[in-house]
Amino acid sequence: MAFEGILFDVDGVLVDSPHERAWRDTLEELMRGPWKDLAARSRYTPERFDTAVYQEIVAGKPREDGARAALEYFGVPDAAAHAAEYGAAKQAKILGLIRAGAFQAFPDALRFVLDARDMGLPMAVASSSKNANELLARIVVPEPMPGIRPDPLGKEPGTTLVDLFDANVCGRTFPRGKPYPDIFLGAAADLGVRPEASLVVEDATSGVQAAKAGGMRVIGVARLGDEELLRAAGADLVVTSLDEVDRDALARGTLARVKKAA
Numbered sequence: 001m002a003f004e005g006i007l008f009d010v011d012g013v014l015v016d017s018p019h020e021r022a023w024r025d026t027l028e029e030l031m032r033g034p035w036k037d038l039a040a041r042s043r044y045t046p047e048r049f050d051t052a053v054y055q056e057i058v059a060g061k062p063r064e065d066g067a068r069a070a071l072e073y074f075g076v077p078d079a080a081a082h083a084a085e086y087g088a089a090k091q092a093k094i095l096g097l098i099r100a101g102a103f104q105a106f107p108d109a110l111r112f113v114l115d116a117r118d119m120g121l122p123m124a125v126a127s128s129s130k131n132a133n134e135l136l137a138r139i140v141v142p143e144p145m146p147g148i149r150p151d152p153l154g155k156e157p158g159t160t161l162v163d164l165f166d167a168n169v170c171g172r173t174f175p176r177g178k179p180y181p182d183i184f185l186g187a188a189a190d191l192g193v194r195p196e197a198s199l200v201v202e203d204a205t206s207g208v209q210a211a212k213a214g215g216m217r218v219i220g221v222a223r224l225g226d227e228e229l230l231r232a233a234g235a236d237l238v239v240t241s242l243d244e245v246d247r248d249a250l251a252r253g254t255l256a257r258v259k260k261a262a
């Protein structure tokens with residue numbers, strides 16, 4: 001079945017955003033300072049909060065769910081009661097990082113979005129993060145894109161990443177967060193496409209699970225060496241870069257990896 005539209009997660013797919021750093025630095029500061037006593041009664045150490053833990057436990061979830069999951073993972077007593085404080089401190093931290101410009105778009109993702117646009121595929125962005133729009137609006141699409149024909153879009157100078165999408169549900173509150181499918185079903189509805197004819201591009205296990213729960217096909221983007229996790233979560237194709245996705249196959253509604261040059 002041909003794809004009617006593509007739904008993109010933002011953090012870790014389109015944008016190399018500073019969420020992981022913000023979650024990690026915030027917890028370290030809390031544990032060294034106001035939560036010193038809690039730290040002593042948990043199994044938290046800064047070293048234990050590595051990228052694999054971030055990807056599996058925190059990434060993709062709504063803020064307070066992610067905060068609670070991390071605190072539970074580290075055995076912090078009364079994790080649920082501390083999640084709001086951790087989530088709020090993390091939010092303050094990431095706003096500082098965003099305003100300092102501590103992020104960039106992934107070039108392979110920009111190429112993929114522009115190619116999909118050339119194919120005439122409607123596209124939506126669907127991040128649980130309330131910060132996604134601010135990130136997307138701060139990334140000016142390069143003109144011309146390296147390796148791409150000049151003026152691929154006939155777009156205005158100063159077009160930002162957020163302008164490339166036909167629908168945007170980032171930060172909208174849905175009844176249930178990922179791994180439930182609500183956000184992707186909402187994005188498909190806004191785009192006017194059927195879930196079963198939608199393609200989701202995700203980097204987090206919770207997001208892959210959300211897409212599969214919505215009856216969609218999914219590309220898992222394993223930028224952090226977590227191919228196995230994404231495959232286990234049900235991704236239909238796992239790549240380490242979106243440059244690996246075969247564009248001709250995509251246009252026909254199938255998912256395949258480009259053949260490596262001999």
Ligand SMILES: [Mg+2]
Binds near residue numbers: 011059060202204
């Ligand atoms: Mg993500």
